[in-house]
Amino acid sequence: MKTNCCSLSEAFLVKIGSRRQVAPSQILMLKADCNYTEIFLNDGSKFLSSTTLGTIAKRLEGFNFFRINRSTVINMKFIVRSDGFKECKPTEIRMQNVAGSFPDLMTISRRRINPFLALINN
Numbered sequence: 001m002k003t004n005c006c007s008l009s010e011a012f013l014v015k016i017g018s019r020r021q022v023a024p025s026q027i028l029m030l031k032a033d034c035n036y037t038e039i040f041l042n043d044g045s046k047f048l049s050s051t052t053l054g055t056i057a058k059r060l061e062g063f064n065f066f067r068i069n070r071s072t073v074i075n076m077k078f079i080v081r082s083d084g085f086k087e088c089k090p091t092e093i094r095m096q097n098v099a100g101s102f103p104d105l106m107t108i109s110r111r112r113i114n115p116f117l118a119l120i121n122n
Contacts, residue, residue, distance in 0.1 A: 014059050017049035024063035028078050029095065029106075030056055032071035042078070042096075066116060068093070069109040076119070 013021035016039055031038040032053040039056075040046045049056070057065065057073050064076045078096040091108045108116050 014056075014063070016056060017047075017051055020047075020049070024060055024065070024075070025077075027060070027065075027075055029075065030065075030073040066119060068106060068112060068116065072106060074106065 012024070014024055016022050022039070022041070026041050026043070027039060028042050029040045030053055031040070033048070035050070035052055037049045037051055037053045037056055038046055039049055053071065053073060057067055060073070065073050066076055067073045074093075074095060080094040080096055091110070091113055093106050093108060095106055
């Protein structure tokens with residue numbers, strides 16, 4: 001019998017747009033742009049989807065994503081631990097940067113900082 005070495009997020013594809021499906025492990029971040037969503041992938045590419053951020057975020061529930069503010073959803077596995085970064089505020093996190101395609105420093109909203117810290121500490 002063959003064993004599957006893929007993780008849960010690599011085995012499933014999530015519908016991102018009308019004709020596009022992506023493995024959740026490839027998504028770094030989602031950013032809202034009115035009724036569109038910019039999707040940043042771990043290979044440095046990005047594309048625009050006509051699906052709203054809230055709809056895509058619901059599809060990604062259970063895949064280790066967190067909405068840090070009103071317009072941004074991040075993949076928790078791409079957070080760079082900020083132990084060595086003294087210039088970071090408590091409401092800021094650093095994300096893994098791929099070819100400068102998105103900002104390093106991400107701001108967590110005030111109302112979402114406590115759930116975020118509870119998730120990180122577990």
